[in-house]
Amino acid sequence: EPEVTQTPSHQVTQMGQEVILRCVPISNHLYFYWYRQILGQKVEFLVSFYNNEISEKSEIFDDQFSVERPDGSNFTLKIRSTKLEDSAMYFCAQIKAGTGVYEQYFGPGTRLTVT
Amino acid sequence: RKEVEQDPGPFNVPEGATVAFNCTYSNSASQSFFWYRQDCRKEPKLLMSVYSSGNEDGRFTAQLNRASQYISLLIRDSKLSDSATYLCVVNMPTGTASKLTFGTGTRLQVTL
Numbered sequence: 253e254p255e256v257t258q259t260p261s262h263q264v265t266q267m268g269q270e271v272i273l274r275c276v277p278i279s280n281h282l283y284f285y286w287y288r289q290i291l292g293q294k295v296e297f298l299v300s301f302y303n304n305e306i307s308e309k310s311e312i313f314d315d316q317f318s319v320e321r322p323d324g325s326n327f328t329l330k331i332r333s334t335k336l337e338d339s340a341m342y343f344c345a346q347i348k349a350g351t352g353v354y355e356q357y358f359g360p361g362t363r364l365t366v367t
Numbered sequence: 368r369k370e371v372e373q374d375p376g377p378f379n380v381p382e383g384a385t386v387a388f389n390c391t392y393s394n395s396a397s398q399s400f401f402w403y404r405q406d407c408r409k410e411p412k413l414l415m416s417v418y419s420s421g422n423e424d425g426r427f428t429a430q431l432n433r434a435s436q437y438i439s440l441l442i443r444d445s446k447l448s449d450s451a452t453y454l455c456v457v458n459m460p461t462g463t464a465s466k467l468t469f470g471t472g473t474r475l476q477v478t479l
Contacts, residue, residue: 283465285466285467287467293471294454294469294470294471294472295411295454295467295469296469297466297467297468300465300466308466310466341408343410343411345467347465354399354458354465355401355413355416356413356465356467357413358410358411358412359410360409360410361409361410363408
């Protein structure tokens with residue numbers, strides 16, 4: 253079965269720089285999500301995206317964050333001016349179309365290190 | 368009260384043992400429940416959805432008690448490869464987007 257992929261696998265950036273994390277979705281998936289996991293902590297919801305619009309966002313997802321589907325396929329998470337505390341694993345996830353239960357499948361993640 | 372609460376462990380068990388993990392959730396309106404497995408520095412992988420009637424997948428059995436807001440996972444005949452962190456995950460009823468709320472996870476270490 254096709255899997256969700258993410259690029260890059262690891263990104264190192266300096267504080268204040270912009271980063272763009274990419275997710276390549278599976279074509280028949282509908283809802284898209286971004287989550288993050290700070291090292292040693294639990295996975296936290298950031299934002300959900302459906303029909304090319306944000307459906308919901310958490311308190312973490314402030315004005316520094318944005319999501320897009322720039323070319324109708326890839327799905328990006330942008331952090332405009334990174335802070336040290338943005339260092340985390342960032343996962344995109346999708347729900348498979350046609351399932352009765354909202355099972356979310358996660359990509360392998362991008363490890364973001366802000367120095 | 369935390370939205371999803373789990374015993375962090377670690378649980379250290381010998382190969383072949385049976386081990387049970389428990390989880391409680393705070394929102395009684397929660398609709399869907401899952402167990403995910405996460406290996407170190409990897410993505411969460413769906414292990415199984417949890418249904419009200421309980422469900423089994425090979426050596427794994429999940430139970431849901433809505434009245435007590437309690438979810439469990441039982442692993443029989445533990446294998447070394449079962450060593451991982453097990454995440455209790457709940458779908459919070461919010462809009463149509465079905466965001467997931469994760470527990471902190473219970474770490475399992477299976478030894479020879």
